[in-house]
Each structure stands twice: as structure tokens, then as C-alpha cells.
Amino acid sequence: MSAQQQPRSGAAIRLAFLDFYTARGHRLLPSASLVPEDPTVLLTIAGMLPFKPVFLGQKQRPAHRATSAQKCIRTNDIENVGRTARHHTFFEMLGNFSFGDYFKEQAICWAWELSTEVFGLDPQRLVASVFREDEEATAIWTGTVGLDSQRVVPMGEADNFWSAGPTGPCGPCSELYYDLQPEKGDETINLEDDQRFIEFYNLVFMESNRDADGVLTPLANKNIDTGMGLERMARILQGKPNNYETDLIxxxxxxxxxxxxxxxxxxxxxxxxxxxxxxxxxxxxxxxxxxxxxxxxxxxxxxxxxxxxxxxxxxxxxxxxxxxxxxxxxxxxxxxxxxxxxxxxxxxxxxxxxxxxxxxxxxxxxxRGEKRLGEILTMRPAQISGSQAFELYDTHGFPLELTVEVAQEHGLAVDQEGFGAAMEAQRQQARAAAVNVDLTRGGVAESLAAKLGATPFTGHQQLNDESQVVAIVVNGAAAQRAHTGDVVQVGLSRTCFYGESGGQVGDRGLLLSAATTGQPMKMIVEDVQKVEGFVLHKGRLESGVLTVGDLVAARVDRSCRRRAQAHHTATHLLHEALKRVVDPNISQAGSLVDFHRLRFDFNCSRSVTAGEMEQMESLINGWILDAQSLEVSQMPMAEAKARGAAAMFGEKYGDVVRVVNVPGVSMELCGGTHVSNTAEIALVRLVAESGVASGIRRIEAVAGPAVLSYIKPRDQACRQLGERFKAQPTEIVARVETLQAELKQTSKALAASREALALAKALAMVPQAQSNGAFQLLVQRLDGVEPAPLQTACQALVDQLGAGAAVVLAGESSPGKVSLVAGFGPQVVARGLKAGALIGALAR
Known part of the structure; x- marks a missing residue:
């Protein structure tokens, strides 16, 4: 390729890379989102991340060969951004990938061809690093490619061996560097000298699998994962001293x-x-x-x-x-x-x-934060203390990382341990202020969970079950027996009661003695909590004695369960409606599903409009009327993700997950209880929308039987208003607006009358003014007058008494509410006196 044809601009470099590999049988794939599908990963940090499930054997390969330009975000080196020539938070990674197709020799040869022939890099300025034990890669670089052996540098495992984790696919890698100072010669090559060398292309050869003992075995299908930094290649081709001065930035x-x-x-x-x-x-x-x-x-x-x-x-x-x-x-x-x-x-x-x-x-x-931080810095401290950093954070909203950054600019450190201690002290104070004591969060419940393991849940299939008592907690301590009147927590060998999790509250119901002989036992279950998978049924023993080892009959309250199911499925429908009506990128930030309502928190930078609320409500109720049967199934996590099931970031999922699918509407990973058909929900009413934190909105709603409970008192209030105003329900708003307008007019007329009355009373006081040469002084009490009319009256008296007037009025407009006003004529003001200063002094 001639020098005139060689790409130089960032856009041309991106296109040339992708064209090079598509011409060699690679499928061009679009960039994946910066929000990865994998709920365990925060952001897309590498070009290979979207293909990680393929490399790990969890997902089918999209093609034998692929190429992409992937947008990436990394913040682990954020303190170096802008201060070095190459560090960024956002960057583009150009990559070519082989999924069990070509391998080491082809990848190296194509990388060399692309770098020297397409991008026109001088072969004498290129250096390759290899893993010190990878003799095959070394032979390809020196033999097939013909690179001088002095320019093939062996490196250790820390630099040139890639792995997905402690176990799994791994392999050596080889990196291409560009020499910015070739005049120094080949004898002094040090690839850690980033003033001389810039690494621009990394080739990873995934050829082994590492087991738990660290033993490497060859992979049946060997893969290639490469990455070329677009910003770095632009810097090289455009001859810039850093990535920032390229046409990309x-x-x-x-x-x-x-x-x-x-x-x-x-x-x-x-x-x-x-x-x-x-x-x-x-x-x-x-x-x-x-x-x-x-x-x-x-x-x-x-x-x-x-x-x-x-x-x-x-x-x-x-x-x-x-x-x-x-x-x-x-x-x-x-x-x-x-x-x-x-x-x-x-x-x-x-x-x-x-x-x-x-x-x-x-x-x-x-x-505000910079002002306070400036005050601290002027004191020339040895370091910024933890308490000072916490004050900036807690009182002024100044983030810790900004405090650290500013301190570094002034050559100071921040006591981050002290900051953490201050933060923890505040948390402890908040905990101490709590009034509820939850025994399931104590050591006893956790010990039982560790000893007995997770409680099998049968409540998806049935609401009645028989089970054996395996643990009893009375007054926060493990016990062998509980008696009538005791407040207890009971662990069972299995349970049909749903334990609070995933935002859904625990079931309500009864535990009864299963034996037909002896005194009958009855326990009212008021709450069900889950600690590390172990379920504790909380309530009061109404009658009888309960002993570890007893067989009990568990009875879930069907009415409460039905209400919770309706609200939980309605939550899934609401989530989907938000995506379709407001923003397809909305994601769940929290939820509450109980017997009386649902609450759904989500990421959104603006409020949801009334029109959007109405549109979503219609959409949800339309899905309910469609009478869709839900499909609930267990499947491997990889399969669920491949089918498009939504997962909530931060939630922990096992290898096998439960998928709740409303066909054609919504598919989510969920362990909660749901209706079997959307028609069982009957109706959903969205009742409120609000902001709960910066960037977090909340919608509250009612579903199923709870809608009737919500509507009844409002319907009754509407009827009473209609009777009082003698208006139909649809006419009440207009009637209230008319009354408001009439009240406003009446209030204005009343205010005008009061002002006129105050003025008349004030003018009647003119004869009581005392003369002192050219000056007229009047100090009087005028009760029953609001502050504004009192001020008007004072000004009228000044106008009446002339240029030398000095008037002070005081009055009690209502019991305990005193007003003071003063007014001076021009001659008094000319003497340097100010009415406002006088009133201020009198008020003190």
C-alpha cells in the first residue's frame, strides 16, 4: 500500500483494521454495550469481554472468526489519566478473534502484515515480546516473519501469560511494540521504558486449561484473542507525542x-x-x-x-x-x-x-467543598485528617476521591483509614438509633444456617406441607422446646413458606401439630426470614408445646400468597412497560413486593410524566387481559442469558437459575412466587411516582385485591365531596376550582378593606405628632393590622406630616405576633438616619 493510501485518521485506522480481517473471513460484529450482559461484571473493560462466555464454553460461537471495534471503560488507573501519554478511562479496542479456527502462526503473520503493509510501520522499529516458555511463538517471529532475534524479547508470566481466573482457559501472549527512539539501538531494549516503546497490539493464544491444582492441559479447541488500541495506533501514525493530540481526542x-x-x-x-x-x-x-x-x-x-x-x-x-x-x-x-x-x-x-x-x-x-478544603490547606497540615475528609464528604458533599486528588496536587496525603473509621462510626450511630431488633441477623441464626444448611422450598408447588422441626430460637437463643405465649423462630426440615428475599416479603400462615395425640400445638407465623438459605418462621405460640423433632403441618395463608403473587408478577410487567414507554435502558434498582402494594425503584435521570404513567398502566392491563400463562423453568445460567433473560446487577446467582417468562412480554431470573396466568392479577393501578435518590426514581402500585382496598376510601371521599358540593364526581374538580377563584377574590377584597381601615386609623393619629423645630415625631401602637397594611399606613403618615417626619408604628396583628415599622422623611434621612437600622435595633 502506498504512503498516500495508508490510513492516518482515527476513523480510517478503525475501518482499515476491520476491512483487513473481514477480507480474511472474519465476521464483523458491532461493539457490545459498556453495560455487559454478565451481572457479575460492572463495565466492559476489554474487547474480548463480550466473547468470554464463548471462550469459557458457556455459549455457542457467533462465527469461526470475528472482528470488532469495542468501546471500553477502565478506571483502575484514573489517577494517571491526562498525566501520561497513554492512559484513558474510555478507549477503543480493535480485535480479531478465532474460536477454534486458526491459531498462533496465522495470528502472528496477519498482525505483522497489518502493521507493516496496511499501516506502513517500519519493520526496523517493531519489537515483539513473547512468553519466555513459548518457543513456538519465538520461532514464528524469528523464522516465518523474519524479525531479528534481538527484537524478540522473552517476558515472564506476569507480563505475557493470560488467564480468565485461577482456573479455566489460559495461554501465553505476544505483544507488538513501536520503537519511538530507534537510534538507541537493539542492545539496550527495555520494553518497560514507555518513553521509548509503546505497546499497540496484543495477541493472546488460549491453548491450555488450568485446573484447581494449577496443572495445565491442552485445550481441544484453541482460540485467538487480540486487541489493538486505536488511540495508540493513531498516535504512532499521526506522529503525536501522546494519544490526546490525535484527531480522536x-x-x-x-x-x-x-x-x-x-x-x-x-x-x-x-x-x-x-x-x-x-x-x-x-x-x-x-x-x-x-x-x-x-x-x-x-x-x-x-x-x-x-x-x-x-x-x-x-x-x-x-x-x-x-x-x-x-x-x-x-x-x-x-x-x-x-x-x-x-x-x-x-x-x-x-x-x-x-x-x-x-x-x-x-x-x-x-x-462549597473547595472553599472548605482551601481553608484546611491554608493551615499547612502534615496531612488531611480522616475527620476533615469526612467533614468535607458528610457536610459539604465533597467526594473522598476529589479530596485525595486535590491533596496530591499540594503534596499531601489523606488519612483514608481515619475517613473509613469516621464513616463506620456514623454507621454505628445509625444502627444504635434503630428501634427494631431482628434476631435473624444475630449469631444464632447464622450458626444454625452453617450447621443445617439451606432449607428446601416446596412452596412453588403447594401451600400445605408436613415437616420436622429442626431448630427453635426463643429470646435470641437456641432452645429445645417452646411453650404457650413464647415468641419463637422455628426452622423446618423443608417448608412451603416463602422466606423474604428478592424484594418479596415472607409468607404468613400457621404451624399446627401433625400428631393426633397430645395437646394440640398452634403457632401463628407472622414473618418468614431467610439467612444464608436457612428459613426461620417467626411468630407466637398460641397453644401447646413445640419441641425440636416434632412433626408439624405448615399452612400458608392463601389470601396473602395470592396478593404477593399478583404484586410480584405485576412488578415484572411494570419493569417491561418502563422499558417500552420511558427508556429501553432502564434497569431495576430495588423493589418491595408485599400483600398490600408493590414498589419498584429504577435508574432514570428524570421524572416519569403523567402521560407516560397512563400509557404504562394501559399497557400492563392489556397484558393482563391477554391472559398469558407464565412459563417457569430451571436452566443453566449461560442458557438463560443466551435466551435474553434479564438479571439484576449485584444479585448472586447459581449455576442453575429459575427463569420466569411472560411470553412475548418479559423474561427475568427470579426466585419469587408468581401467578400462573396474568388474568389472575385482574387489575393494576399505578398510584405514585417520585424520586428517592439522585438518578433513582420510584413507582408505587397496587394489583389484584389490593386495588379494591386502595379505591374504597377514595371512592367514599369522592361521594362525600359530591354530596357536599351537590356535584357529580366528574364535576367536583371544576366546582373546587370555582370555589378557589371565589375565595381568592374575597381574600383580595378583605385585604383591601383592612388596608383602608388601617390607613383611616393611622391618619386619625396625625394630631398626636410632636413637633421639634422642623421635625415631626409620631410613635403609636396600632393593633389588629397585618405587617403590609401597617407599612402602608406608616408611609401615609410620613407623606401627611411632611419632609421632617419620623414615624414609628408597632402593633399586634394576632396574639403573640408583633410587627414594628418605621418611616423617615427626606430631611431626617439627610441627617444620616435609617429607618431599617432603627427597627433592627428596636427588635434586638
Missing amino acids: YPLMAAVAQRSPVENYFAASPAQQTSLKIIADHSRAVTHLIADGVTSSNLGRGYVLRRLIRRAVRHGHLIGLREPFLKPLVDVVIQLMGSAYPRLRQREHVIKRELEQEELRFLDTLE
Whole structure:
């Protein structure tokens, strides 16, 4: 390829890589979301992550060969972003993958061909690293490719051996480096010298499986996983001193500089350039995160987003930006990356709205926090104490990581252990203030769980069962026997009672003696809790004696169970309705399912409109009327994910999971209880929508029999209002609006009358004014007058008495409520006297 044809721009490099491998039989796959399918992983941190289930044998391969440009986010080296030439939070990884097809020799030869012939890199400036025990890769580089042996550098396991974890697929890797200073020669090659060498292409050869003993055995199907950093290749081909000055990122720095007092990146100081780099990097990251459905919060990936936004805002503050600036940068990001990632344009409005809200929210916090931190720094402390850092966090909302960053800029450390201790002390105070004591959280329940293991649950199939008592807890201590009147917790060998978990409350019901002889035992089950899988039935022993080893009959309250089932299935329908009506990227942030209502928390940066609430309610009730039968099945986790079942981030799932499917509507991993057909729900009513935290909204609803309980008192109130106003229910609102308008007019007329009365009373006081030369002094009490009319009366007296008037009025408008007003004429004011100062002194 001629020099004129060789790609130089970031977009051309991306396209050339993908074209090279698609021409060699690779299937072109789109970038996966930054929010990975795997609920155990926070963000997509590598190009191979979407294919990890394939490499682990959990999912079928999408093709024999594949290639992609994958967007990635890493924050483990965030302190280096903008300070080194190559560190980023957001980056693009170009990759080619083989799933049991070609292997080491083909991967190396294609990497060399792409680097030297397509990208035109000088072979004399390329160096390859290999795993020290990988003689095959060394032979390919020196023999097949023809690379000088001095430029093939053996490395240890820490640098050149990849594994998915302690066990599983693994193998050596080989990396290509570009020599920025070839004049130093081949005798002094040190690949850890990042001033001279830049690693740009990593080839992983997955050829072995490591067992629990560390033994490696060859894989039947050997795989290739590669990654080329787009930003690094752009730096090399464009001849830039760092990744930031390439055409992939520099336009963002230029846009920020132009909006700030800095104006020109190249004329900026080193510190200002660092801030510009951080803002440019973080603006790419946050734009893509929001496009993929992440909203700001204090948890998980929402916290990553919030942290990046706040770091960008702070560095904007450092270069003199006092007004919001992130929203306009979205246009630049879309201009640079919109063609490669169309979702950016599709979500432009959402991205801008989220950034605008979060930036405005933080600006006030930043101002207050920086002011207090500045006060601390002026004291020249040896370090910022844990209590000071906690004060900044707790009182001023200043994040710990920003305190650490500012402290480092001033050569100081932060006592993070002390901060953690202060945080824990606050938590302990909150716990001490709690009034409820939950015995299941004590050591006894945990000990029983460790000893007896998880309780088998039969409640999906039946609501009545017989079981043996395996544990009794009375007054927080394990016991062999409980008597009438005792408040107890009972463990059974198996149970049909659902233990509180997944947001669903525990069942209610009875435990009865199964034996037909002896005194009958009856225990009312008021709550059911689960501790590490062990189920404890909590309640009061109404009669009889209960002993460990007894056989009991368990009876779940069918009415309560039906209500909980209706609310739980309704929660799944609500989740899907939110995705379809409000935002397809909405995800669950918490829930409560009980007998009387449901509550669903979700990630969303804005409130749900009344129109959207109505639309969702109609959609949900339409699904209910469709009378869809639910499909509940057990399957391997990998199969459930492959079918598209939704999992909640942060939840722990086993290898085999329970999938609840409402055909054509919703499919979720869920261990809760559900109706067998949507028609059993009967009706859903969405009753409230509110914000519970930054970026977290909440919808409350009622379903099934609970709808009637919700409607009854409201219907009764509506009837009473109709009778009182002599209006039909549909006319009540209009009738109230009319009464409000009439009341407003009456209130205005009454206020005018009071003001006129006060004025008349005040003018009657004119003769009581005392003369002193050119001045007229009047001090009087005027009760029963509100502050505003009293002020009007005072001004009328000043006007009546002339330029030398000094008037002070006091009065009690209502019992215990005293008002003071004063007014001075021009001649009095000319003497330097102020009415406001006088009233202030009198009030004190």
C-alpha cells in the first residue's frame, strides 16, 4: 500500500483494521454495550469481554472468526489519566478473534502484515515480546516473519501469560511494540521504558486449561484473542507525542480551551493541559456511558459515571470555567464518533439532559467543598485528617476521591483509614438509633444456617406441607422446646413458606401439630426470614408445646400468597412497560413486593410524566387481559442469558437459575412466587411516582385485591365531596376550582378593606405628632393590622406630616405576633438616619 493510501485518521485506522480481517473471513460484529450482559461484571473493560462466555464454553460461537471495534471503560488507573501519554478511562479496542479456527502462526503473520503493509510501520522499529516458555511463538517471529532475534524479547508470566481466573482457559501472549527512539539501538531494549516503546497490539493464544491444582492441559479447541488500541495506533501514525493530540481526542480539548480563559491548548501551562486532557477523556466516557443506559447514582456503574462527571467539572473549574460546559461537548463527541457508534445520535437528548442535570447539581457542591478544603490547606497540615475528609464528604458533599486528588496536587496525603473509621462510626450511630431488633441477623441464626444448611422450598408447588422441626430460637437463643405465649423462630426440615428475599416479603400462615395425640400445638407465623438459605418462621405460640423433632403441618395463608403473587408478577410487567414507554435502558434498582402494594425503584435521570404513567398502566392491563400463562423453568445460567433473560446487577446467582417468562412480554431470573396466568392479577393501578435518590426514581402500585382496598376510601371521599358540593364526581374538580377563584377574590377584597381601615386609623393619629423645630415625631401602637397594611399606613403618615417626619408604628396583628415599622422623611434621612437600622435595633 502506498504512503498516500495508508490510513492516518482515527476513523480510517478503525475501518482499515476491520476491512483487513473481514477480507480474511472474519465476521464483523458491532461493539457490545459498556453495560455487559454478565451481572457479575460492572463495565466492559476489554474487547474480548463480550466473547468470554464463548471462550469459557458457556455459549455457542457467533462465527469461526470475528472482528470488532469495542468501546471500553477502565478506571483502575484514573489517577494517571491526562498525566501520561497513554492512559484513558474510555478507549477503543480493535480485535480479531478465532474460536477454534486458526491459531498462533496465522495470528502472528496477519498482525505483522497489518502493521507493516496496511499501516506502513517500519519493520526496523517493531519489537515483539513473547512468553519466555513459548518457543513456538519465538520461532514464528524469528523464522516465518523474519524479525531479528534481538527484537524478540522473552517476558515472564506476569507480563505475557493470560488467564480468565485461577482456573479455566489460559495461554501465553505476544505483544507488538513501536520503537519511538530507534537510534538507541537493539542492545539496550527495555520494553518497560514507555518513553521509548509503546505497546499497540496484543495477541493472546488460549491453548491450555488450568485446573484447581494449577496443572495445565491442552485445550481441544484453541482460540485467538487480540486487541489493538486505536488511540495508540493513531498516535504512532499521526506522529503525536501522546494519544490526546490525535484527531480522536484533540478536537475536544480545543473546544474546551476555546470556552475557557485558556483559549489555546498549545499555549496552556502543563497543569492546564492536564485538565484539558482529563475533561476530553471523561467527556467521551460519560457520553458513551449515558448512551448505553447508565444514569448517575451512588452505586455501581452509576457511581463511576458520577465520579467521571465530577472530575471533569472540577478540572473545568481549575481552568476558569464557571458555567456548565459538558452539554456542548456532546456535539463534538457525536461529530467525532457518531458514524461508528450510531447510538450516540439516537440518545443525544438523553445524554445532554443527564449531563446538564448532574453538572448543575455538582457545581454548588464543588464551590462549597473547595472553599472548605482551601481553608484546611491554608493551615499547612502534615496531612488531611480522616475527620476533615469526612467533614468535607458528610457536610459539604465533597467526594473522598476529589479530596485525595486535590491533596496530591499540594503534596499531601489523606488519612483514608481515619475517613473509613469516621464513616463506620456514623454507621454505628445509625444502627444504635434503630428501634427494631431482628434476631435473624444475630449469631444464632447464622450458626444454625452453617450447621443445617439451606432449607428446601416446596412452596412453588403447594401451600400445605408436613415437616420436622429442626431448630427453635426463643429470646435470641437456641432452645429445645417452646411453650404457650413464647415468641419463637422455628426452622423446618423443608417448608412451603416463602422466606423474604428478592424484594418479596415472607409468607404468613400457621404451624399446627401433625400428631393426633397430645395437646394440640398452634403457632401463628407472622414473618418468614431467610439467612444464608436457612428459613426461620417467626411468630407466637398460641397453644401447646413445640419441641425440636416434632412433626408439624405448615399452612400458608392463601389470601396473602395470592396478593404477593399478583404484586410480584405485576412488578415484572411494570419493569417491561418502563422499558417500552420511558427508556429501553432502564434497569431495576430495588423493589418491595408485599400483600398490600408493590414498589419498584429504577435508574432514570428524570421524572416519569403523567402521560407516560397512563400509557404504562394501559399497557400492563392489556397484558393482563391477554391472559398469558407464565412459563417457569430451571436452566443453566449461560442458557438463560443466551435466551435474553434479564438479571439484576449485584444479585448472586447459581449455576442453575429459575427463569420466569411472560411470553412475548418479559423474561427475568427470579426466585419469587408468581401467578400462573396474568388474568389472575385482574387489575393494576399505578398510584405514585417520585424520586428517592439522585438518578433513582420510584413507582408505587397496587394489583389484584389490593386495588379494591386502595379505591374504597377514595371512592367514599369522592361521594362525600359530591354530596357536599351537590356535584357529580366528574364535576367536583371544576366546582373546587370555582370555589378557589371565589375565595381568592374575597381574600383580595378583605385585604383591601383592612388596608383602608388601617390607613383611616393611622391618619386619625396625625394630631398626636410632636413637633421639634422642623421635625415631626409620631410613635403609636396600632393593633389588629397585618405587617403590609401597617407599612402602608406608616408611609401615609410620613407623606401627611411632611419632609421632617419620623414615624414609628408597632402593633399586634394576632396574639403573640408583633410587627414594628418605621418611616423617615427626606430631611431626617439627610441627617444620616435609617429607618431599617432603627427597627433592627428596636427588635434586638
